[in-house]
Amino acid sequence: MERYDAIVLGAGAAGMWCAAVAGQRGARVLLVDHNAEAGRKILISGGGRCNFTNIHTAPDRFLSANPHFAKSALARYTPADFVALVDAHGIAWHEKTLGQLFCDGSARQVVAMLLAECERGGVTLRLGQTLGEVAHRDGAFVVTLPGGDALAPALVIATGGPSIPKIGATGFAYDLARRFGLKVVEPRPALVPLTLGGDETLFRELSGVAAPVEARAGKAAFREAALFTHRGLSGPAILQASSYWRHGEAVGIDFLPERGDGWLIEAKARQPRATLRRTLGEALPERLAGVLADRLEAPEGPLAGCTDRALAAIEARLADWRFHPNGSEGFAKAEVTAGGIATAGLSSRSMEATRVPGLYAIGEAVDVTGWLGGYNFQWAWASGHAAGVAIAERG
Structure with missing residues (x-):
């Protein structure tokens, strides 16, 4: 039986960084x-270029049953810390919109960097391993692997959630957590396209059409692009809103978030002979303008023939168009998983289970989304760093 100071399950972003941090601080890690x-x-x-962090990272940009849980780890390992690591490895990067940082080259550079950091920490890496039993006895965790058992006083659950199963994602983290008495907040797809049914299937005919909008779900609102698909709604604004959307609820869309109150009435004053369809077509993609005009049952005649009250009602509808998704495209298309191992059973400083000494949970496996x-990668780095430091401090 091989003995280690810690066994990390999952060689993803959080697991690799946790292993590297602990190893470089003297822990013997598998x-x-x-x-x-x-x-x-x-x-x-x-x-393929890895949006590895976001410079605007803040706790209020994460969902969790405990909105305060992520504060400690995020404060102790920041985007600037990770950027310094990227720079030290000579990886060129650039900022895109909204604080998103990407590699100039390939995401493989980030993986290579993490593997190099693991090597620097003397981490033993075993890939393609089918896990057998994971047990806890006599103050140590025993993991059964094809090559024999491994034993350590610390075990880290870093196997992520079930989003994108085609790359091997599973709900293993939750099964393992429950086995050790930890509670799990019901996992659900997040950052995922939404599907439309019923009389809203008309909008599927707009597949491929995109427009800048403000999308709202719950108390959250996001001003980015929305994209119509052959199944429903996608694009950054919709993906963001999807994390806050619950089945049965509506998603509100402001199709013209840059326009102030009274813009249609002003348009009538400027171009009284223009139709609503033409006016909308000047502000939105033509196909979208046509469908909206049809759904609004707008008069075919000029704006001059519409009362200000009628135009104000049209404005209000366009500013809060309610879609009622009948579902989402599920874990297969979800970029991440919301929910997961409940933070109530974890230390926000170390990620250690409060009732199972030596057991840690990090990254997407935890109920922090x-x-x-780039925010989810920053959570992976921050939570992995927190656990890695804590493991090394155990001695």
């Missing part, structure tokens, strides 16, 4: 993954 390749989710992120745009 990093295990059932995939034959480390960092598979990193490799497909950001269109970030916005689109």
